[in-house]
Amino acid sequence: MNACILAVGSEMLTPFRVDTNSLTITERLNAIGYDVRLKAVVADHVDELARVIDGALTWADLIVITGGLGPTEDDITRDAVARVLDAPLAIDERIVDRIKERFAKRGLTMAAINRRQAMVPRGAVVLENANGTAPGLWLERGRTAIVLLPGPPREMTPMFDAVVRERLAPKMAGRGLFRRVLKITGRSESDVDANVQPIYSRWTSQTVPIHTTILAALGQTELHLTAHAPSRADAETVLESAVGELLEVLGSAVYCVDGRPLEAVVGALLSDRGLTIAVAESCTGGLLMSRLTDVAGSSRYVERGVVCYSNRAKTELAGVPESLIAGHGAVSEPVARAMAEGIRQRAGTNVGVGITGIAGPGGGTPEKPVGTVAVAVIVDGEARVRTFQFVGPREMVKYQAAQAAMNMLRLILLKSET
């Protein structure tokens, strides 16, 4: 079954905004077996939206339209759908009453303009919106279902989950498009591909074929496995076995198969083992700590962090001897190690991390070009120190360095388990 997702709103046709509703909707549609074949962002213009809907009706089994259901003249989704389906609009007084109630609860009176939100094309089913005034609408034309949802994600997502999914699922009769994502770090995309291509190339000719895509992102590589299967059980079986084959080849380079970011994976390892961590950062400027503390509950294992941008701060906050900096330079493995050990001792934690490098764009030398980063990780006396050479602008170097430090820690923790 093929789906098309349309986002309505001229503001998403500027250089400043992207449509993100379609990501949420895609995830949910995939889970019940719809394949999203086209996404589009359309201006607030009746003729243009009508033309796009008309085009999609020729091929799509499902058209999901978000946005343009507000009360102003810019909100043209109802009008465009009514025109394409030749379904005249009429006020639904029950919707008016509901909107009035909503306003009354806040001690407000409904403005006359909000009556527009109660306009319903003939034959449409009204979908309740628990978090806003604009109801959703469900229409059918031939084999195609057309779903209109409000634009704000906090209204759209709960409506999808509460009322749209159950209307769609029966059409799929259990058949679905199922995905697994393996997240890999510490190895290059081409290295990963060279290892796994002989494996996944076999999967395309199975009874339940699996399509594999390899995607390089900043600081990691992702393998996306997709199976179209008559039932969830069939899909789970082949995907489980496929993931197993890949894990055998890639081993601990795969940091998760459940979508979590690296900081959550590392956080869970620390938490499970009852370990605490302290961090001394220079070039990453606090990004490692900020990512570690993005995880809810991280205060259980994150004790402290210091950002020692100046040499004096490295000495005062992490106890790095001045002579060490003078002898090896601030960006060096001995200094990274002294930062890790210093912060660990001062904080009294199990884990200490030290990062020092050149994020750029200035500060590089022929021996230590921009992107040179020394990382040290110490876990209860066991130490690892490595120097990396990252490419890209400042923020990319920072991100990759934080990623590399977390991965070094992850690998030490995994090894100590066995």
Added chain:
Amino acid sequence: MNACILAVGSEMLTPFRVDTNSLTITERLNAIGYDVRLKAVVADHVDELARVIDGALTWADLIVITGGLGPTEDDITRDAVARVLDAPLAIDERIVDRIKERFAKRGLTMAAINRRQAMVPRGAVVLENANGTAPGLWLERGRTAIVLLPGPPREMTPMFDAVVRERLAPKMAGRGLFRRVLKITGRSESDVDANVQPIYSRWTSQTVPIHTTILAALGQTELHLTAHAPSRADAETVLESAVGELLEVLGSAVYCVDGRPLEAVVGALLSDRGLTIAVAESCTGGLLMSRLTDVAGSSRYVERGVVCYSNRAKTELAGVPESLIAGHGAVSEPVARAMAEGIRQRAGTNVGVGITGIAGPGGGTPEKPVGTVAVAVIVDGEARVRTFQFVGPREMVKYQAAQAAMNMLRLILLKSET
């Protein structure tokens, strides 16, 4: 002149990826007067892409297509365009030579598969790609120009700037769509709108009308002014005057009119005044330091930062008396102030910032619910302390708290100027 931007690639139809090339292209097209009326992401499928191109040919003056120019069978953009325009593909041996040369420079031999990248539809102009093997293509059909560009941004953007822009600009004869963006923080969207709506509503009936959009983003509000004008000079004049009117009403709530993020604005203020800064963060977990150090050259004014997640760390790293924490609680204005003053004294900087709060999801109480954040900023003896109540999940609370702290600092620095 109306433009349509198509991104080709099934990976952008998953829940994991968005197309960002279209933002870069929109910015550049707007600057030379094109109005982007439709954006779409299309699967790697010849029939589907051909159908979308066919539809756009009925209304667009310009169709920009990115992606699908690689060497594999998944790369179907050339085929789709050739089919729609009925322009048969033929190998251009000069392109083959150029690709071979590119490989040879790296000591590699061109694979046979790369010959696909030298396929050119009859009548197309070849656009050189300085950063990759896939050349771009330029075709015309009636009034519509069709531009094919490679998908990787590091190839696409330089090609657009080097060869596409100059081909498009003459068509516009100087007429353009010009924009200004005012970034505002510390005031709510509705508050901003109530103040500026009477002003911008007048602009729509000017000789050169200005269209105004108000957009709420996390921790800030943006006002986008757009003018369609016969020349850049005309647009600049009306936009300059419009920005002036808004600045008169909004004053220092506007932190920039040139697109810079808040950390760059604050960094420039510190740098211009020769001031240094040190930061003590609790709930923001290093995010403030990380954002401050995202700015190139920030090592000139950022001395150090500490993330004191535990109470012990607050005492050891920022010298907060244990009795103060016991008396007021870790999340309190006195503790925020002691953190700011402590880190400032220890670092010997002009500026000290202290942030302590409850990022959630746990840790809230009836008196101090999740989202409560106390921020203190001290600049050479002048201190400001405020308690905020932010909404949203953990990362949103962190972001808003960092934003609020930078804005408090910005306002003190601006005031000290006068």
